[in-house]
Amino acid sequence: MSGERILNVDQLTMRFGGIVAVQDLSFAAERRKITALIGPNGAGKTTVFNCITGFYKPTGGAIRLTHADGREIALERLNDFRIAKQAKVARTFQNIRLFPGMTVLENLMVAQHNMLMRASGFTLLGLVGAPTYRDAEKRAIDLATDWLKRVNLLDRADDAAGNLAYGDQRRLEIARAMCTEPALLCLDEPAAGLNARESAALNELLLSIRDDLGTSILLIEHDMSVVMEISDHIVVMDHGVKIAQGTPREVRDDPKVIAAYLGADEEEAMAVMESGS
Amino acid sequence: MTAPSTQTTKTASGIPALLKTAFINAVIALVLFSLMVGIRTEAGSEGQLTYWTRFGELASLVAAVFGGSIVIELLRQWIGPAGTEKLVPPALQKGMSLVGRYLAPALLIFTLLVPVIFYNQRYILDLAILVLTYVMLGWGLNVVVGLAGLLDLGYVAFYAVGAYSYALLATNFGWSFWICLPLAGILAAFWGVLLGFPVLRLRGDYLAIVTLAFGEIIRLVLINWQSLTGGPNGVSGIPRPTLFGIPLNNSDDGLAAKLGIEFSPTHRIVFLFYLILALALLTNWVTIRLRGLPIGRAWEALREDEVACRALGINTTTTKLTAFATGAMFGGFAGAFFATRQGFISPESFTFQESALVLAIVVLGGMGSQLGVALAALTMIGGFELFRGLETYRMLVFGWAMVLIMIWRPRGLVGHRAPTVYLKKAQAISSDLVKEGHG
DSSP: OOOEEEEEEEEEEEETTTTEEEEEEEEEETSEEEEEEOOOOTTTTTHHHHHHSSOOOOOOEEEEEEOOOOOEEEEGSSSSSHHHTTEEEOOOOOOOOOOOTHHHHHHHHTTHHHOOOOOOTTTTTHHHHHHHHHHHHHHHHHHHHHHHTTTTOOTTTTTGGSSSHHHHHHHHHHHHHHOOOEEHHHHEEETOOOOOOHHHHHHHHHHHHHHHHHHHHEEEOOOOHHHHHOSEEEEEETEEEEEEEOOOOHHHOOHHHHHHHHHHHHHHHHHHHHOOO | OOHHHHHHHHHHHHHHHHHHHHHHHHHHHHHHHHIIIEEEEOOTSOOOEEEEEHHHHHHHHHHHHHHHHHHHHHHHHOSSSSOOHHHSSSHHHHHHHHHHHHHHHHHHHHHHHHHHHHHHHHHHHHHHHHHHHHHHHHHHHHHHIIIIIIOOOOOOHHHHHHHHHHHHHHHHOOOOOHHHHHHHHHHHHHHHHHHHHHHOOOOOOHHHHHHHHHHHHHHHHHHHOHHHHOOGOOOOEEOOOOOOBBOOOTTTSSHHHTOOOOOTTTHHHHHHHHHHHHHHHHHHHHHHHHSSSSSHHHHHHHHHHHHHHHHHOOOHHHHHHHHHHHHHHHHHHHHHHHHHHHEEEEEGGGGGHHHHHHHHHHHHHHHTTTTHHHHHHIIIIIIHHHHHGGGGGGHHHHHHHHHHHHHHHHSSSSOOOOSSSSSSSSOBOTTTSOOOOOO
């Protein structure tokens, strides 16, 4: 790894009672890059995500986030909403968590809560209809509109989020996370349940988030067509520990990774590979 | 050939299931009624316990439950699942949406004219004031339950805090209503935050139980803190409100004398009517404004999905506390009005029944809907008075009416949700999508 690091996970350990979900995991994510976290089911990927985004407090280890201006934040010391608010880490969920009874636009407005809250003078200015708040609200709607265009949902803006098709909900959740203007975007299986066409569109969206906006992305994914195509760096986990890391090509050829995915031991996997090549 | 055979299997599997349900219901009835009806106990002539059995009545009751279960189950299968499409014809629905658009302004104009139309009918004016008080309480609780999705069963506590704040400040320090009103609201909001803190981590049933207990604690404190609150005797001699310092009485410097018109006690009633109407409209206006602001949107987002809120950087603690405080403040205003209207308050006015009634108004109205809550308050309070002529059967008829309304409109009178912001067109959101909240 040569580039500037945005996220540095050092010796992360998470225990639930006697069960060790993640053990001494260390990896880094580079700025303006897409880092993928892969591994078989139950490897501990989502636990790592929950530690990074403050939903779990890690049992041990350190998680450092470095902003572009050099500011360093210890994520393991911040809790729940402060990670999104102060450290600017946004996330999506494996099982989509939109606000189904609110419109698509409202979902994106809620994402800009902290900005709008300040602009509304913590409600008092907004209550009397101050022009500064109205301007801020207009800017928020513009940002939301911009994102609706990017994820191709502009004509659904006034529909209830719960009425959208599955693939649209996935993209809306990413747009909502991006409306918080994050430095690091964490995506938990964004391609799950998408068809081939939708997943190709997702690839394009994620690449444009990286290239046009310079947002770093950390993603968990099972869909190898997504992982191999867009990731700059891959970290492979199994049973709570890191078993491999590197570029997509390096990881693809790693016998340990193949063994973990095939559920066989190393020698067998080597044998399979050799017979194949 | 296939169709009739499936038909027969369906009925065949239906009859044992039907009998099984009826049998289970009958067994439950037997267990319940065997003690309540089957054995009759009474104190004998020398104070000893005498009892005798009434197995005949017990048997007929159980048989009635058995038969009734079968009839209800058959009716249910015959009518099918109760969908709104089936129960309400489309033409009627269309007409209702038209009515819905003009209902709110029409109601407001009518309400403004009530003292003019019913000037000489004291009973109707008093009833209207009562209805408006509950409209205001309903709108206040709507912030907590309808918008933020936090089930609060102890709302009457804030009503009590507001009432006692005004009563004690006015009787002890002689402060005027207009100074005490904001103070009552602030004190109630303070208690709202105080309740909010311990219950922040609780959800659903647990939250409901703690808020219920909070309501009882306030009532018990009011009963037992004799030196301050007068205990069960309450506070009497609470000053009547004045029109910015001008009293509404028969004295020389009263309003009637100043305007040069003949004094009538109705003046005060009309004044109280417009006072509570103004307070209720203030509640409504503030709530509607707050809904369109980030704080209101955060309340609704909290009701929809708390975890997602935290992932978006929303401070759920302050969001919940502001919801509690805002709802409590309006409860406090209503309480202060109640105290000045009654002139006498005691802990008896602030029982759990009041909380339940206000919550029923919010749920019946459709959680989150301002118009729905107003209609529900009118139905609940006004309707209850309407059935007064039925005497003993009043509660029964009223209960039936409520059950029917909830079958017809399971999500309340106004079930849909209006969006707070839109790009092209504001579309009402179906109640099926809107969550009730989980805590």
